[in-house]
Amino acid sequence: MANNWELSRFLDTLRFFQTLPFVGSLEPLRPMLAPLLPDLFTSPAYRGSGLVVVTGATGRTGQAVVKALLRQGYAVRALVRDRPKAEQVLPTQSAVEIVVADITQPLPADLMQGSRAVIHCIGTVIQPQPDAPPPGLAIVGDSPEAVEFNGMRHLLERAQPYFQQQPTTYPLxxxxxxxxxxxxxxxxxxxxxxxxxxxxxxxxxxxxxxxxxxxxxxxxxxxxxxxxxxxxxxxxxxxxxxxxxxxxxxxxxxxxxxxxxxxxxxxxxxxxxxxxxxxxxxxxxxxxxxxxxxxxxxxxxxxxxxxxxxxxxxxxxxxxxxxxxxxxxxxxxxxxxxxxxxxxxGGSPLPQIIHVSSAGVTRPGRSDVGDQRQPLAVQYNDQLGGILTWKLAAENMLRQSGLPYTIVRPCGLTDNPGGQHLRLDHGDTLTGQLSRADLAEFLVALLNLPTACYRTVEVAATDQAAGTTPSWSALLAQLPSDRP
Ligand SMILES: NC(=O)c1ccc[n+]([C@@H]2O[C@H](COP(=O)([O-])OP(=O)(O)OC[C@H]3O[C@@H](n4cnc5c(N)ncnc54)[C@H](OP(=O)(O)O)[C@@H]3O)[C@@H](O)[C@H]2O)c1
Structure with missing residues (x-):
């Protein structure tokens, strides 16, 4: 019978799976082989799949989230208000679909169609303005009430009918x-x-x-x-x-x-x-x-x-x-x-709305937190249009929606490259900073974690390098649930 066995296909198979059948993994030989065949030990970037809606995709956190999603195997529907900016800052590839809409207005009816979750990164735009009264910051464009509160209402209007019909499945x-x-x-x-x-x-x-x-x-x-x-x-x-x-x-x-x-x-x-x-x-x-x-x-x-x-x-x-x-x-x-x-x-629900809120939302007016070491948004909440107050109101609306959610409250955000270990907390006393890149990795990891559902979590970087992938699931399980 046929005898056209192909050595090249055999070698391709070994190379792809980094293994020798009947012998086992090439891992123990890594020190010897890696210098000769550097790409032999590359691991697949896949972490998950499905379509994820990202709001505020042209913002600094939004862009980092889009990058992290694409790298790990997800497709993205990017909600933006400025198409030319989106075409400039977002990767051009078929896995990115752009939808133009303003969150202060009702959103397109089919925004969530086919998606497994939304990562909500829109926030009131605040910029330094030297001639503004202390703290020298000013809101640019829409007010916190319009962006944070009305925005959440518009998002939920589109999410509710669609996500409520979704069975609790884990898209592998x-x-x-x-x-x-x-x-x-x-x-x-x-x-x-x-x-x-x-x-x-x-x-x-x-x-x-x-x-x-x-x-x-x-x-x-x-x-x-x-x-x-x-x-x-x-x-x-x-x-x-x-x-x-x-x-x-x-x-x-x-x-x-x-x-x-x-x-x-x-x-x-x-x-x-x-x-x-x-x-x-x-x-x-x-x-x-x-x-x-x-x-x-x-x-x-x-x-x-x-x-x-x-x-x-x-x-x-x-x-x-x-x-x-x-x-x-x-x-x-x-x-x-x-x-x-x-x-x-047949499992527990996974988060379908991952909402980027802010550390400090409960702190304005709280007597147990001193003013001086607090972030500027806490100290100047009134001067900044009550931004934290409206963010808290938006959180509460999400908690009452009945949809599986995770609320993430980052501390001060930076554009550092990231790679730091993150600390998770609850109770809104955490202070510090973290990079948008590390925040993005964390937000994307939440997509596949049932333990992330119905939790509100504060997050800041520690001074340790990230090292191996942390067990977010175990860390989240130690925090109290919003649904006791
Ligand atoms: N910055 C911090 O230190 C800090 C700390 C804690 C929490 N947060 C929160 O984290 C989130 C991300 O922060 P960031 O600093 O990365 O944000 P950012 O770069 O300022 O991005 C904000 C995004 O929201 C979009 N946006 C604003 N108004 C909109 C509207 N009416 N309709 C549609 N999109 C609108 C902006 O669109 P354009 O791209 O078109 O401008 C932008 O993409 C925000 O919720 C922020 O409040 C920030």
Whole structure:
């Protein structure tokens, strides 16, 4: 039979997954190999996916949030009031959609259509003005009442009908809004690693992704698959019931694998699912139905799947089911599986409105805080149009909305490059500064954290460098919820 096994595809596979099949990860060899092959150890930037609305996207925080979202795999709908400015300061790419609107007026009816969340970065514009009375700052343009309070009302008018109908799902891979990091995290893993000649590809289309190619049983082969590189940090799917895949197949039976171990060839947890040729269907895969397997052999003594750390996902078309049984809906030749999305379902809500407010909103007039060391906005709240008072009123409106939210109250913002560890607090006594870049990373991380829901959190930089990714989930869980 055919013997046209391709060494180059085999090497591409090893390189992509940074591994040697049956041997394991190349990680221990990193010191030796990294100087020779510097790009071998690059990790995928993917952290999440789906469409996120960013308001105030041309502002300094807004721009940092857009950058962080795109880098991590999200698509952006940017709400701006000045299109030429947006075209100048925002990255030009298909993953950025620009919507022009003024928050002091009713917003476009379809602003939230298709989105998973909004990060609200609009704020009253305040600028230094030397001839202004102390503190030498003046409001430019719309008043705090119009921007903060009426703005929140207009935002909620659009968010409420749309987000209230959303089920509590966690969008893991949303190909309706494809972005490069979303593609780079998946790689083909075919029977070429065992001498076979099957060949698959995975590529993005306008609003979906396609896993396609040819599966061959020549050279004792018979499988094609796509697998994610190990996700860092791993996904935490604790509290969710299973996966939901929106897909259009070719009538064959496929498998889905999860791995809660970073080892290349460790135990996988598998489930089979059938597709209907040329029809879009939603496939529901409860975690309780996944079975432990090592390659295609069931591993009855394996420990249960650890949903708290899912390192990789894999989709496979194989000649075999499990323990040597044949896949009854398999045929060699061309195959096609088009994916619209992969969600985890049945869990706690994720924040859908992430609101950038300000530290100090409760401090004007508070007797337990001294005036002198307070930020200028606290000391001069009245002279600045009651900015903090209106920000607090906007927060309260959001708390009463019934939507899953997180209110973030940053201390003084800087344009430093960032990279500092952040401190989280509650009670509105925190003072200090943080960079907009670090704030943006934090805001984007909240999108996938159920523990962030219904919390109000103050944030400032510490003097420590950030180091490894902090466990925001655990830190947030230590703060009181707004819903006791
Ligand atoms: N600066 C600080 O030290 C500090 C501290 C704590 C909290 N905060 C809060 O953090 C948030 C971000 O702060 P920042 O300093 O990064 O903000 P910024 O650069 O001043 O950006 C404010 C954004 O709001 C937009 N905006 C203002 N009025 C609008 C309107 N009527 N309609 C639509 N968009 C409007 C601006 O649009 P244009 O781009 O067109 O001007 C701009 O994009 C704000 O809520 C701020 O109050 C700031």
């Amino acid at each position: 891979f949303d190909y309706r809004y494809p972005t490069p990091p979303l593609k780079e995290v998946w790689g083909a893993l075919d029977d070429v690693v065992m001498g076979g000649v099957s060949a698959s590809q995975f590529y993005l289309r306008e609003h979906s992704a396609l896993f396609t190619g040819t599966v061959s049983t020549a050279n004792s082969g018979g499988f094609v698959s796509i697998r994610t590189r190990n996700l860092t940090p791993p996904l935490n799917l604790q509290g969710y019931t299973g996966l939901q895949l929106r897909l259009r197949g070719d009538g064959q039976r496929y498998k889905c694998f999860l791995r809660s171990d970073p080892a290349w060839d460790g135990v996988g947890y598998a489930i089979s699912f059938d597709t209907v040729a040329d029809q879009w269907i939603t496939v529901t895969l409860p975690f309780s139905h996944f079975i432990p397997v090592v390659r295609a052999r069931t591993a009855t003594d394996a420990s249960p799947l650890n949903l708290g750390q899912i390192y990789s996902l894999q989709l496979m078309l194989s000649k075999f089911e499990y323990d040597g049984a044949l896949n009854p809906h398999f045929r060699a030749g061309a195959f096609s599986l088009e994916l619209e999305s992969i969600h985890a379902y």
